């Protein structure tokens with residue numbers, strides 16, 4: 001048992017630092033109210049999650065204690081073991097996901113869209129309650145960079161009691177330290193291989209893949225466009241580099257700038273750039289409409305998780321490689337960018353590789369679902 005520890009505490013674990021928010025002084029289901037509380041000094045910090053669709057409720061908390069440490073998160077005491085797996089169900093099925101991708105590719109060919117991210121989920125049923133910090137501990141231990149997050153979703157209101165968003169995202173939406181702002185968008189993916197020679201070959205192929213570089217470019221263009229009015233001296237790496245997670249390789253581009261107005265906070269910037277085409281698409285509105293039509297609400301998957309303090313500093317991660325956890329259930333999500341020429345089977349396999357982050361940490365055997 002975790003005694004004397006806030007089992008619903010917010011945690012963001014990063015390679016360089018961890019942020020922990022315990023207790024709850026105030027809850028906000030709208031980011032505007034959180035921004036006002038930070039600006040008027042009534043909140044020292046705000047932590048939590050933004051949904052994919054910003055017209056839906058967010059889940060932000062003013063914690064009673066807010067701790068920043070210069071190292072990745074480690075559980076303060078032993079966490080309970082995760083319960084055994086009873087079953088797992090894909091939503092939609094792999095066949096339906098491929099059908100949706102084929103329909104999106106047809107819309108891209110017709111010139112209605114240039115890029116759109118298609119996502120699916122797996123709902124895992126367990127024999128007992130999933131401790132959110134127990135799952136977080138498993139994720140952080142399996143992630144060589146030490147990435148992980150856990151956010152209480154109950155501030156989003158009715159229906160979200162006992163819901164948490166738990167994940168290990170490699171993608172930083174925005175980080176603000178004083179006037180410095182940085183983003184590290186990821187898009188373009190290749191699965192890792194247990195064979196080191198094949199693994200390196202896959203990374204090299206990804207770096208030179210015209211399709212993946214094209215898919216990645218939409219995200220960089222969007223961020224450049226959104227950040228240029230806010231920043232002076234915006235620096236965007238000329239070409240993407242290859243970034244490793246335990247399950248996949250990604251293309252990533254570092255972007256840095258200096259805020260023209262020091263009153264603009266990390267949360268302001270996150271709200272200004274979210275959702276990027278790493279989770280949405282291009283053109284922006286048409287892609288969001290296509291996602292709504294094919295998937296319905298994504299809830300907090302593909303939103304953002306992070307923190308912002310009263311100085312405006314903070315960090316927000318894109319909430320991918322995550323699951324919504326409620327009681328004995330966890331619903332894990334993964335998506336992938338669809339562009340002209342995307343192959344539905346390869347895209348399905350890509351989401352299976354991404355889903356392994358969560359399914360592996362939960363202990364779901366790989367043969368429990370077709371190919372996931």
Ligand SMILES: C=C(O[C@H]1C=CC=C(C(=O)O)[C@@H]1O)C(=O)O
Nearest residue numbers: 187188189278320334335336337
């Ligand atoms: C939308 C997801 O990943 C994004 C981040 C990195 C690579 C991506 C891709 O190659 O499609 C996605 O844009 C997800 O993992 O659910």
